[in-house]
Amino acid sequence: MTARTIVHLLRHGEVENPDGVLYGRMPGFFLSQRGRKQALTVAEALAGHGLVHVVASPLERAQETAAPIAGAHRLDIATDEGLIEAANQFEGLRVAVGDGALRQPRHWPKLRNPILPSWGEPYVDIAHRMLGAVYRARAEAEGREALCVSHQLPIWTLRRFLEGRRLWHDPRRRQCSLASLTSLVFDGEQLVDIVYSEPAGTTDPMVTGA
Numbered sequence: 001m002t003a004r005t006i007v008h009l010l011r012h013g014e015v016e017n018p019d020g021v022l023y024g025r026m027p028g029f030f031l032s033q034r035g036r037k038q039a040l041t042v043a044e045a046l047a048g049h050g051l052v053h054v055v056a057s058p059l060e061r062a063q064e065t066a067a068p069i070a071g072a073h074r075l076d077i078a079t080d081e082g083l084i085e086a087a088n089q090f091e092g093l094r095v096a097v098g099d100g101a102l103r104q105p106r107h108w109p110k111l112r113n114p115i116l117p118s119w120g121e122p123y124v125d126i127a128h129r130m131l132g133a134v135y136r137a138r139a140e141a142e143g144r145e146a147l148c149v150s151h152q153l154p155i156w157t158l159r160r161f162l163e164g165r166r167l168w169h170d171p172r173r174r175q176c177s178l179a180s181l182t183s184l185v186f187d188g189e190q191l192v193d194i195v196y197s198e199p200a201g202t203t204d205p206m207v208t209g210a
Helices: 033-045 060-072 105-111 123-140 152-162
Strands: 004-011 051-056 077-079 145-150 181-187 190-197
Touching: 004 060, 004 123, 004 152, 033 060, 051 060, 051 123, 060 077, 060 145, 123 145, 123 152, 123 181, 152 181, 152 190
Parallel strands: 004 145, 051 077, 051 145
Antiparallel strands: 004 181, 181 190
């Protein structure tokens, strides 16, 4: 009889970002007050779960989101670089539609291939490193549950990869709200189900603070 293991992919909570920049992998971006409340809400939602392993992206917002959940289960937070935010050439700039960097012709060549995408880390690379992190977490929690705290684009890219869908997509249609859970259910090493939930409520996928 094979073991049933669940790996929860948690998107971090809302970030304090008053200038509305694409912060990507930049250091120094922490959860807002709302983001800290979202993390506590998720901790409450997972209180009765059999979590035995908590791992997070090295970025501050992911580590902060993981903290109350790990604390509630008396676990240390492991760090896995495979869960980090996607690399992006627009990091540190404002990139809202019709605003900031996207209005400057010098940046337009970066947009030449949205399928790759040409402005950042290739989708297939994101999917592969995320899958590696998930299987490492699954192995640590064999027969129980693990939590991986990551970021919107990596989580959504991995979900599309696992569902056999094309990786390039409209970011306005991502089903990955702030502090949402994308739970991967394994029978042994085989993925048998994907369950999505929003313990902290629904948020706009394009909202600043993601």
